[in-house]
Amino acid sequence: MVPPQYYLVLAAAIFCIGVFGLLTRRNALMFLMSVELMLNAANINLVAFSQYWGNVTGQTFGLFTMALAAAEVAVGLGIILVLYRNFGGVDVTDATTMRW
Amino acid sequence: MNPWIAIGALALMGVGIPLGMMAASAILRPSVPEQGKSATYESGEIPTESAIGIQFNVQYYMVALLFVVFDIETVLVFPWAVIYSPALEAGVPLTDLLLPMLVFIGVLLVGLVWAWRQGAVNWTSSPRATRRKTERQS
Amino acid sequence: MATLLWGLGALAPALLLALTGLLVLLINAVYPTEDRPTLLAVVSTVGSLASLVAAGALLTGVGGVLSGPEDSVTLYADALVVDGMSLFFSAVFASVTALVVVASYDYLAENPHRAEFYSLTLFAATGMALMASANSLAVAFVALELSSLPSYALVSFLKGNRGSVEAGLKYFLIGALSSAVFVFGISLVYAATGSLLLPAVASGLTEAGAGLAGVAGIGILMVAGGFAFKTASVPFHFWAPEAYEGAPAPVSAFLSSASKAAGFALLFRVFVVGFPLPGADVVASIDWVLLFQILAVATMTLGNFAAATQENVKRMLAYSSIGHAGYALIGLAAWTTADGGAVMGAAMAHLLVYGFMNTGAFLFIALVEHWEVGRTFEDYAGLGARAPMASVAMSVFMFSLAGLPPFGGFFSKYFLFAAAVGAGYWWLAAVGAINSALSLFYYSRVVKALWFDEATTDFELGATPTALYAAVLFAAVATLLLLPGFGPVIETAQAAAAALAP
Amino acid sequence: MILETLIGFTFVAALAVFLSPDEYAGQLAFGLSLLPVVGSLYMWSQFDATGNALVEGGSLAFATQIDWLTVGGYTLQWFVGLDGISLPLIVLSTVLTSLAILSAWTPIDVRQSQFYGLMLFMEANLIGVFSALDFFVWFVFWEAVLVPMYFLIGVWGGPRREYAAIKFFVYTNVASLIMFIGFMALVFNLPVDSFGLPAIAGALRAGELGGFLGLAPDALATVAFAAMFFGFAVKVPVVPVHTWLPDAHVEAPTPASVMLAGVLLKMGTYALLRFNFTMMPDVAQQLAVPIAAIAVLSVIYGAMLALAQQDLKRIVAYSSVSSMGYVILGLVAYTEFGIGGATFQMVAHGLISGLMFMAVGVIYNVTHTRMLGDMSGMADRMPITTGILIAGAFGYMGLPLMAGFAAEFFIFQGSFTSTVLPAAPLFTAAAMFGIVIVAGYLLWAIQRTLFGEFSVETDYEVTRAQFHDTAPLAVLLLCTIALGVAPEVFFGMITDAVVPLLGGGA
C-alpha cells in the first residue's frame, strides 16, 4: 500500500499548482479552475487518509466538497457573466472602479 | 484480480482501435487540396465570419446551471440509494432513513418549481407563444 | 423519530430561517410576474423574528432542550451542537437579518428581484446559524459555504451597477481562495487526527498523529486563514473595503455584522474545542494564542489607521469594521484555559452590540444612498438639519462605535478590555484602548459633517422611506438600551463561553 | 425616587422639545425646565442627610441603590444619592439651566428645537453627575455631558466653532480616558466587589490598596492620583491645560458659555473633591505644595491673561480660570473653611460667571460686538443691563454682601489656617494678590465699555434689551446677593459634609 506521505506530497503539489495559477492568471475563469485544483488537492488528502484511518468520514466529506465546489462555480460563473456584461471582459484587473 | 486492470485494457482498446482505423485510412485516402473545398458549410453560401465566439441563446447557460445543481444532488443521492435497503435490513427505523432524503429532495423541488416559474427552463419566450398560451387559458 | 423531531426543535432558530427562505421562493413562484413587496417583506421579517424568539426561548430553557446558557446538547452523531453560544449568536443573526430585511423594503423600491434578495439573505442567515452550532469540521465547511455563496450573489446584486459587480467579483475571488485554503487545512487536520468531530480532533491531537504533528500545525494555520477571511481580519481582510463599499448598503450591513459574527462564532468554537493548546499531553498543535495576539493587534491597528484616511463614509465604515474584528479577536488572543470564559464572553457581547450599532450605521448609509445624496464626508454636510432623527441615530452609532458612554459600545468595549486585563494581557487592552481613542477621530468626522458643516449644494431629500427609517431608529434605540440592559447579555455570553472551555 | 423622576423627566422633556416645532421650542423648553428647578428646591427643603456621602458614618438623602449587572466579580449598581456637597450644585444646575434657556430666546434663531433639546439633555446628565454614587453611573453621565456641549458649540457657535468644539471634545475626552485608566488601576487592586464610590473610598482611606505591575501601593496611589488629577484639572481648568477654555467660551453661544462656566467647570472641581481629595487624602497632602502652586499659578496667570484681553467674553473666561484657582487652593488647604469655602465658591462662581456671560451676551445681542474698543457709554442706552453687569463685576471682585465675597473669605480663611499646607500664608497672600488684579481689569473694562459718551458703529438704533433678556440677569443677581447675605443656607450643609473628610487625613 502506498505510504500516506506520498499522498500528502501529491496533494501539496497540486495545491501549489493551483496557488500558482491563481497568482499568475488574470482571467477570472482561469482563477476558478485554479481554485478547483486546490479543492481537489484537499479531496485527495481526504480520500487517501479516509483509507489510511479506515473510516469513511473523509470520503463523505470529499463528496460534500465536490458539491460545494460545483455550487461555488455556479455562483462564480454568474458573477463572471455580469462582470463580462459590465466591463466587457473577464480580466479580473479590468474591474477597478474602486481603488484597492 | 483487480478489475481495473481489465478496464484499463479495454480503455487501451478504445483508443487503439480508432487510431488503427485512422492509420489505415491515412494509407488509403488521397489528398487533393483544392481552393474552396475546405470552406465551412453554410448552405453553399460563402461563409460569413468565424463561428467561434458567436453569441448564442442564454438558455443554454441557464440549463447548464440547473444541471450543476441537480447533478451534484444526484451525487449525494447515490450513496443513500446504495445503503438504503441494506440499512433497512439492518433494522434502521424507516423515518431516519427516508425523512432526511425526502426533506432534501423537497428542498430541491422547491428550487426547481421556482426556476420553472421564473422561466429558467422555458426555452422560448416569444410574444406569439405567450399570447397563444394566454388565449388557451382564457 | 423522536430524536429526529427533538433535533428539529433544538435547531429551530436555523430551521425557521431556512423555511422562511423557501417560503419566500414559493411565494415568488406563485406570483412570478408581479412582485408582492409587502407580502414578501412581512413574511421574511416574521420569519427572522420567529427565529429570534426561538433562540431566546431555547436559551432561557423553554422547551426543555437546554437548562441554561451553560448547558449543551449534541445532535445527529455529534455533528451539531446546540448550546448557549450557538443560541446567543443565532439571536444576533436573527436580529440583524430582521433589521436588514425591513430596511431593504425601501432600498429595493423598484428592484424586480426582491424575492431573490430576501431568500438569499435568509439562506445566508441559515448558514450562519449552522456555523454557530457546528461541532464538526465538515459541518463547519458546509455551513460556511452556505453562508458565503448567497453573500457573493447579494454583494453583486445590482447587476447593472459596476461597483456592485466589481465588489461581488473581488469578494468571490478572495472567498473562493480562502475556502480552498480552509478545506485544505481541514483535510490536513483530518490527515493528522483521522476525524472531523471537534472533540475527536482534540483527542487525536493529544494522542499525536505520529509523524503528522507538523501536518496538523499547518492545517490549523490554514483553517485560521479561512476564518480570517470570514471575519475580515488580517491577512484576508482586503476584500472587505471593496465589498462593503460596492455592495448595496443593506448587504454591507448584513455582511459586516452578521457574517463577521458568524465567523467568530465558528472560530471560537473550533479553536477552543477542537485545537487544544500545546501542552504536556498535546504534541500536534500550535500556540494559536500567540498567533491571534499578532493578528488582533495587526487587524485593529491596520483597520483603524486605514479608516482614518478615508474620504468615503461607507469605506471608512468598512475599515472600521476591520478594526472591530481586531477587537473581537482579543476574545481568542487573551484566551487562557483557566478563565477564558470571561474574555471570550466579553467578545461575544461586543459582537452583539456591534451587530446593532454597525448594522444601524450601514443602514443609515442605505438611507443616504436611497436619497442619492452622495458618499463622501462632504456630501453628508447639512444632513443634520434635513433629517434630524436619522442623523441623531447615526451620531449614536458613531459614538457607540467609538466606545463613548452613554451607549452600548462603551460597556462592550470596556468589559472586553477589562477581561483582557483580568486575563493578564493588559498590553492587549492598552493597544485596544489606544485604537479606540484614535477611532474617535474619524467617527466624529461623520458627526461633524452631519451637524456642523453647511451643505455645499442646496439639495432636497425625497420622501421619507418609512421602513428604512424605522430600522435605523430601532437599531439606535437598541444601541442605547444595551447600556442599561447589558447585564443579561454579558452574563449569558460569559456563562456560555465558560461552558465552552474544556 | 425623586432623583430618578427628576432625571427621567428631564430626558423626556429633552426628547419632547427636540421633536417640537422650532417656533415654540423656546417657550416649551423654559416651561419644562421650571419643573426640575421646583424639584431641586423641594429636595433642598426636604434635605435630611448628615455627613459625607463617601465617608462612613454619613447618611444620604433621596438615595436609591439597585443592582445593575455583575461581571467578573464586580457588581455595578444604579446608586444615586445626595449629601451636603452635591445638593447645592444640583440646585445651581437646574436654576442656571432654566435661566440660560430663557436667555437663549433672543440669540438662538436657527434649529431652536434641537438647541433647547440639547440644553435639557445636558441638564439631565448634570443632575446625574452630581448625584451618582456608583462609578459607572457617574462616568456615563460625566461623558454624556460632553456630547451636548460639543454640539452646542459646534452647531450654534461663532465663526471658528468647529475648531473650538473639536478642541473641547478632544481635550476633555483624552482627560477622561486618562482619569478612567487611573481610577481602574486603583479599583482593580482594591479588595472591593463593586464600583460604589463609598465602598472604594472606604477601602482607599483604609489603605487596602495593593500593588500592580511591580508598583508599590504608595507609588501606584501617587500615579493614579496624578492621572486623575490631570483628568479633572483639564475640566476645571487650571493652568497649563486651560487653553481649550477661552476658545470654547468665545465661540460658544451665550447660553452655552453660561452653562460651561457656570456648571461644567464645577464638574471638574466637584470630581477633584469627590475622588482625589476624599479618597486619597494622604497622597493629596503629600502633593499639597505642587497642587497649591498650580492653584496660585492659575489665579495669577488667569488674571494676567484676562488683563490682556480685548474681548469681553475672553476677559470673563480667563477670570473664571483664576476663580477656579481659588477653589483648588481651598481644597488643598484641607481645613473646614478651606474645602467648605471651595464648595461654596463653586456655587457662587457658578452664579456670578453665569451672570457675567449672560450680561455680556445681552450687550452683544444689541451691539453685535464684544470688543472693548468698539463700544462705550452703553449705560446711556441699557441702564438696567449695565447696572446688573456692574453689580456682577463687583461680585467677582468679592464685594461684601455678595456671594463672591463670602466664598473667597472662607477660602482664604481656610487656606491661611491650613495645617497640611506648608507656608500656607504665603500661598494665600499670593492668591489674594489675584483679587487686586481682578478688581483692576474689571473696573478698567467697565469704565471703557459702559461709561463715557455713547458710541457704537451700528446701522440701527440701539435700544434696551427685552424683558426676557434682563429677567434672568436680575434673578441671578438676586441669588448672588442672597447667598452673600446669608451664606449659611448652603454653607451649613456643606461644612456638615466636609468635616468628616478632615478626620480621614494624615
Place this chain on the structure above:
Amino acid sequence: MVAVVTLQQMLPETIAGLLPFGGLAADIVGALIGAFLIANFLLINTAVAGPWAKRKITAAFTDRIAVNRIGPFGLFVIVADAVRLLSKELIIPDGADRPAYDLGPLLIPFSALLGFAVIPMGSGIQLADPETGLAFAFAASSIASLGLMMMGYASNNKYSLLGGLRAVASNIAYEIPLIVTALSIVVFTGTLQTSEIVAQQGEAFITLGGVTIPQWFAFVNPFAFVLFVAANLAEVGRNPFDVPEAPTEIVAGYQTEYSSVYFVLIYLGEFIHIFLGGALTAVLFLGGAAGPGPAALGIVWFTMKIWAFFLFTQWARSAIPRLRVDQFIEIGWKGMLVLAFANLVLTAVLVGVLA
C-alpha cells in the same frame, strides 16, 4: 450485501487461467485479450447494424427494398462501405480548432466502448466487475458529450456549434432522469455491482398459472422501465430526440464538417452507444443475459436484448417525428425530471413500507 460478491469468474481470469504462465503478466495479457475480444464483438455488431441493418429496417418501414446487390441480402455492403469511407479524402475545414477537432471523434467510440467493461454479457463473458459498476458505466458513457461539444466547437461551423450545444443540452437534461431512474433500481438491489444486480433478477417474482416470471425489474417497476428507455433514447440521440443532429434543421449538427475516417468513428461511436444503452437497459431491467435454456446461451440472449433495443430505436427513428428543441428541453426538465424523482421517492417509500 455491500461486500464484493464475485458471482463468477471474469473473462480475463478465464483467459489468464488458460495461459501457460501466471502472475501479474498473465492478468495483464488475459485482460488485453479479453478486452480485444469484447471490442471486436461490439465492432461486428456495429458493422452489421450500421451500414446494413439500419438501411434494411428503414426500407422495411418505408416499404422499399434496400441494399441487396453485393452478397447475400447485400451483406457485403458492409465491407464496401468500410473501404469506401476509409478511402475518402479527409477535409479539414478552415479555422478548425485543431487538437480538439481530432480528439472529438476519438472520444465518442472510446467512451461507448469503455462503458461495456462492466456489462455482464452472460456465459461468463464479463470483463470486470467492480463494486461501483453501474456508476462507472454511466460515467464512461457520459464522456461522449464532451467529445460532441469539442466537435461542435472545433469545426468552426455555426451549424456544428448549434449541434454541439444542443447535444450537451440534451445530454445534461436527460442524464439526470436516467441516473435517478437507475437509482430507483439500486434502491431495490442495494448495490451498484452489475453482476449482483443481474443475479438478483434471477429470483422468482410471481408465478402465474405455472409460469414463473423472474424478478426482472421491468416487471417489478414498469414505470421506471418506461422512463429509463425514454431517457436512454434521448441520451443516444435518436428520434424523437435526435435534435442535436436534426439533419433537416442544422444539417447533422456537430458532424457536419467531418468526413472520411472521422465520420466513421463518430458513426461507430453512436452505434456502440446505442448498444450500450441497450446493455444497460438489459442489465437493469431485463435480467441481463438471463433467458430460457442453459446458462451457456447467455451471450445469445444478451445479444438479442441489445438488438431489440437497437430495433426499437430504429423503429422510433422511422415512426416518430422529431421534437422541436424547446419542447425537447422542456420535456426533459419539466417532465422527465419530476417523474424520475417521483419514481425514486415512490420506490423508496414502497420498499421501506414493504420491507
